[in-house]
Amino acid sequence: MGKRYYCDYCDRSFQDNMHNRKKHLNGVQHHRAKKAWFDNFRDAAAILVDEQSKKPCRKFLQTGQCVFGTNCRFSHMTEREMEHLKQLAAGHGSRGPRAVSGKRGAFSEPTVEEWLVKREKRRAAQGRGSALNDEDEDEDEKRLGLDLPLHFLSIPDLPPSLLPPPPGGWTTTVQSQWG
Template structure:
């Protein structure tokens, strides 16, 4: 009876499906790294920053603005203030934030829940589907 094939989604690799081959693959360094990269891609940025609290700040990055090691550097590369909080830059204008003195915040409402424009919506052209 022929042996089946086992496909590892993390490594994009296929091999014979025997218990020893599967165990050897799952304990291998390449599989461990590929699996860690896959799950790290789902982590939130603030969670990654919390994990890196024990590391120091890269002095070369602070002085020069770049680091020769890039993302593989063992130290933290702090982001500029305008990149750390991009939501603060998206605040609505004052006239959009409050409408009619009622104190209703329209800046964060989806388009479907916003009131219609003052002049109403433009009419759509007639199309005969007949």
């Protein structure tokens, strides 16, 4: 059957030869999927500049839907979302895209430095044998049962090798014999 090329951006595979690969990598669908992937990591200021340069989408304003979705060249943000975006861009700099969009559940997550300090305090409390203080944990961490910042969990469809371990740890049995 021959080698197959798998494109991570498009989530598809095809027979790997020079013609097929060149055709795919220069295709519109690949460029859109690649742009959508990298848009997940833009900061609030870049998103604000981009959204302010666009006119509002009439179809989205009338019906709440647009057939072009994320590929629409018009803005789908409401006035309220734009104000929230301006606050994020002015106050926090680059906090990441997940803290920007109201549709994905706007939340304010701590910076990595704040999270590391908080984590060290928890680890020190565990080392002394005292119980963790429930007031120190975020509601989202309680719900997920994880000791990770939320932006690490915001990328959908991670492969199992990149997922964090379950709250109780891995349940594996050690086999002492081979074969």
